Amino acid sequence: MTPARSHGAIVMAAYSPDAELFGIQLRSLAQQTVRDWECIISVDGERAPVEALVAEFVGDDDRFRVIGDGSRRGFYLNFEHGLAAVPADAVWIALADQDDRWNDDKLARLLPHLDEVSLVSGQARLVQHPSGEVTGVTDRQDRGPMHTLLSNQITGSLCVFDREILSIALPFPRLSTRVATHDHWLGVVAGALRGTRIVDDVVQDYVQHDANVFGDPSRLESAGIAASVRNVLGQAERFEGSRSPKALARMTFWTYVGWRQVMLDTLQARLGTPDPDLDALFGRSRRFSRLNSLLRAARTDGSIPPRFALEYRASWLAGALSGGRRAAARLADQS
Missing domain, CATH: 3.90.550.10 (Spore Coat Polysaccharide Biosynthesis Protein SpsA; Chain A)
Known part of the structure; x- marks a missing residue:
């Protein structure tokens, strides 16, 4: 049927x-x-x-x-x-x-x-x-x-x-x-x-309209770096409790790299069939060299804008500074 x-x-x-x-x-x-x-x-x-x-x-x-x-x-x-x-x-x-x-x-x-x-x-x-x-x-x-x-x-x-x-x-x-x-x-x-x-x-x-939770993503791509900074500051204060350097680093990590690690780790745990290629890019065993190559390729073919690639790399660095990999792994294990 x-x-x-x-x-x-x-x-x-x-x-x-x-x-x-x-x-x-x-x-x-x-x-x-x-x-x-x-x-x-x-x-x-x-x-x-x-x-x-x-x-x-x-x-x-x-x-x-x-x-x-x-x-x-x-x-x-x-x-x-x-x-x-x-x-x-x-x-x-x-x-x-x-x-x-x-x-x-x-x-x-x-x-x-x-x-x-x-x-x-x-x-x-x-x-x-x-x-x-x-x-x-x-x-x-x-x-x-x-x-x-x-x-x-x-x-x-x-x-x-x-x-x-x-x-x-x-x-x-x-x-x-x-x-x-x-x-x-x-x-x-x-x-x-x-x-x-x-x-x-x-x-x-x-x-x-003004009350959209997200709206069409194309409206966000031209918002500029200043809008990104305001967004991270606001979310750090709301979800991390402050605008301290540590809070900003954690929020920057969760926005890109952390969220993707939580998704992939949760998915692979529930399926019981890890994908080594995806894990090397987004999971708890990820490697920056693999991810950086993907970002360059995606930027070249136009599937991501320059701002996205820049912010994703910043998110990786923020995770390295704030212990984000372990924190994301703990969240995925609890899901």
Whole structure:
């Protein structure tokens, strides 16, 4: 039975949604040409206002289910909470943000690819809110598991994946920093199973506004070094408790090298089949010479910008100065 003709689940993370955008998104899900699914809306924080909006926009559609106990989990762990509630009979899972708009045939276009790969992602129009101006189309490209680990091209709200991923991906690796992202982790897991695929089909609108948790990555590439410094300072104060040199070194390490080590070490422990090539680049046995060669190659072919390569090398140095390799190994062992 192909995934397109089997029961599935749409998992949406919700937090204080804008009523207008939330209504547009809910209706776009309800209008999918593939209809055999349940939508699990995992609420971060107060549940009642979200339930009221769901009742207002799709109240007579019993495929929508709201869950949440009032806890604040944050974006990353709220998606984990929703995925943990996926019913046993769902053979495919799609992720949804609360403020986008899906094309009616999004699921119909993406699901057939799951006959060949574990995860498939499409492209999206970039739409400004509230003007409605279309500023472009995403250009995600799949370069294989090694490059997914290095520089993630998988966007959660654009992807659909096979249920087999959940047995490896849950629970999510823990990391006390905003850099831990559910779609990066799911893409890494999928790459170790039957692989990933990014197609050119435009399957939705990706709405850009000031309340986006991340927004389209292309907006970040031109932000400059000053923005990177501000980001590290802010995260060090929030997650490491200060802006001391040690705190800054730890935060710089976690942002690039540390997060990737935690993902890979966790993945290999759960699969029980280490990949020596990936481990030499990203795991606890990594070697700078191997990683530096990859960064140079990725910079040459344009798959990463110069700023990324510079910051990744700085992250490696910060880890060497702060004992990051051992700290990441301990986190992975606890996951």
